[in-house]
Amino acid sequence: MKKKISDSSIHRLSLYFRALSLFEMENYETVSSKELAKHEKLTPAQIRKDLSSFGSFGTRGLGYPVHELKNKIASILGIDRSWRVALVGIGNIGSALVSYKEFMKHGFQIIKLFDNDQRKIGSNHKGIIVSDIKNIQQELKESNIQIVIISVPATVAQNIVDDVVEAGVKAILNFAPINLRVPDDVILRNENMSMELEYLSFNLVNYSQEDDIEEV
Amino acid sequence: MKKKISDSSIHRLSLYFRALSLFEMENYETVSSKELAKHEKLTPAQIRKDLSSFGSFGTRGLGYPVHELKNKIASILGIDRSWRVALVGIGNIGSALVSYKEFMKHGFQIIKLFDNDQRKIGSNHKGIIVSDIKNIQQELKESNIQIVIISVPATVAQNIVDDVVEAGVKAILNFAPINLRVPDDVILRNENMSMELEYLSFNLVNYSQEDDIEEV
Numbered sequence: 119m120k121k122k123i124s125d126s127s128i129h130r131l132s133l134y135f136r137a138l139s140l141f142e143m144e145n146y147e148t149v150s151s152k153e154l155a156k157h158e159k160l161t162p163a164q165i166r167k168d169l170s171s172f173g174s175f176g177t178r179g180l181g182y183p184v185h186e187l188k189n190k191i192a193s194i195l196g197i198d199r200s201w202r203v204a205l206v207g208i209g210n211i212g213s214a215l216v217s218y219k220e221f222m223k224h225g226f227q228i229i230k231l232f233d234n235d236q237r238k239i240g241s242n243h244k245g246i247i248v249s250d251i252k253n254i255q256q257e258l259k260e261s262n263i264q265i266v267i268i269s270v271p272a273t274v275a276q277n278i279v280d281d282v283v284e285a286g287v288k289a290i291l292n293f294a295p296i297n298l299r300v301p302d303d304v305i306l307r308n309e310n311m312s313m314e315l316e317y318l319s320f321n322l323v324n325y326s327q328e329d330d331i332e333e334v
Numbered sequence: 335m336k337k338k339i340s341d342s343s344i345h346r347l348s349l350y351f352r353a354l355s356l357f358e359m360e361n362y363e364t365v366s367s368k369e370l371a372k373h374e375k376l377t378p379a380q381i382r383k384d385l386s387s388f389g390s391f392g393t394r395g396l397g398y399p400v401h402e403l404k405n406k407i408a409s410i411l412g413i414d415r416s417w418r419v420a421l422v423g424i425g426n427i428g429s430a431l432v433s434y435k436e437f438m439k440h441g442f443q444i445i446k447l448f449d450n451d452q453r454k455i456g457s458n459h460k461g462i463i464v465s466d467i468k469n470i471q472q473e474l475k476e477s478n479i480q481i482v483i484i485s486v487p488a489t490v491a492q493n494i495v496d497d498v499v500e501a502g503v504k505a506i507l508n509f510a511p512i513n514l515r516v517p518d519d520v521i522l523r524n525e526n527m528s529m530e531l532e533y534l535s536f537n538l539v540n541y542s543q544e545d546d547i548e549e550v
Contacts, residue, residue, distance in 0.1 A: 194539075201538075223528070265531065265535070289534035295436050297352075313348040316347075318523060320410065320411050321505065322504065
């Protein structure tokens, strides 16, 4: 039996990884929970709790070893290896994602592209020839794709996801603004950039710098 | 004194808004916390708790009035109005965001674009003429911009954010893969699409369908 880690803990691990990469570049050998906390605007207790749940790191009084902790977190997140990724839908967002350096930097290699537009099928995007969506099941299997990114219009997204699931892919990142249905053994994440702006507008509407804010 | 709402509660409000929009399209007049919970894969208790913290909604036994609750959440999130948004950096991601329909749909109107590339300055993107980054402070003020989206390389992001802050903008969405410094009265959100893939790789590495998973 494994314990399920909360979404926000996983998110914080990604942040710690980035912070530790910076500390490493600046030649820090160790870092305290207090320093990490300051960097991430979290409490030292939160950081100690997150890290302790993945085993014992660090020595009381000496802090965490930067290089070792960074590698350990990379291993926990699965970004110490290469992932075979396919992207479906070479529109505005899809095209941008093919060139998105952060994916490559963390081991996510987009090696297959799919579209249904005859003008795009066969064209070359960053060295990858765009495949016809109608062959997606077969080609996902042949290329042993582990993660699929969906960046198609909402109206066609469910049909494509059904094909992706049928091909045996267990992890999907969805940019289409729609709730997709997947079986319980498939992990689906939705990315909607508008929701980040809604976080900002919420704060603009509800708080101003003059307010005292009490954390609950 | 106002109470600070957690990031994840704000995020869930955005999800509820989308779910209620769907229920409204399907002509539901009321929806129960159980139905909303099923739709969002949350517990009914979580939903009642979130909604009760914004005032009393719904009638025991009858559920929540869909249209009224949707409008109330829109008002809480500040998406019942128009926001004046500027975008800096017309690269791959920036270009995609200018055409991103979800922004417009929720009231986020990109009305100013900035770049430092002479080939881009003066060009027309979706009806907006790209301005020279060197005039950003003055133009943000003149256009009364409320939210700025940063999609520039990490190396130049801090300088640009300093200008944006100097111009009096209080809300920034950052796509550059770097931790930016802003004063306490400015709200900054970072968007890093790689972190969503890291959530997937974490799950692929740590869980498989055969595992029993205990929620902690």
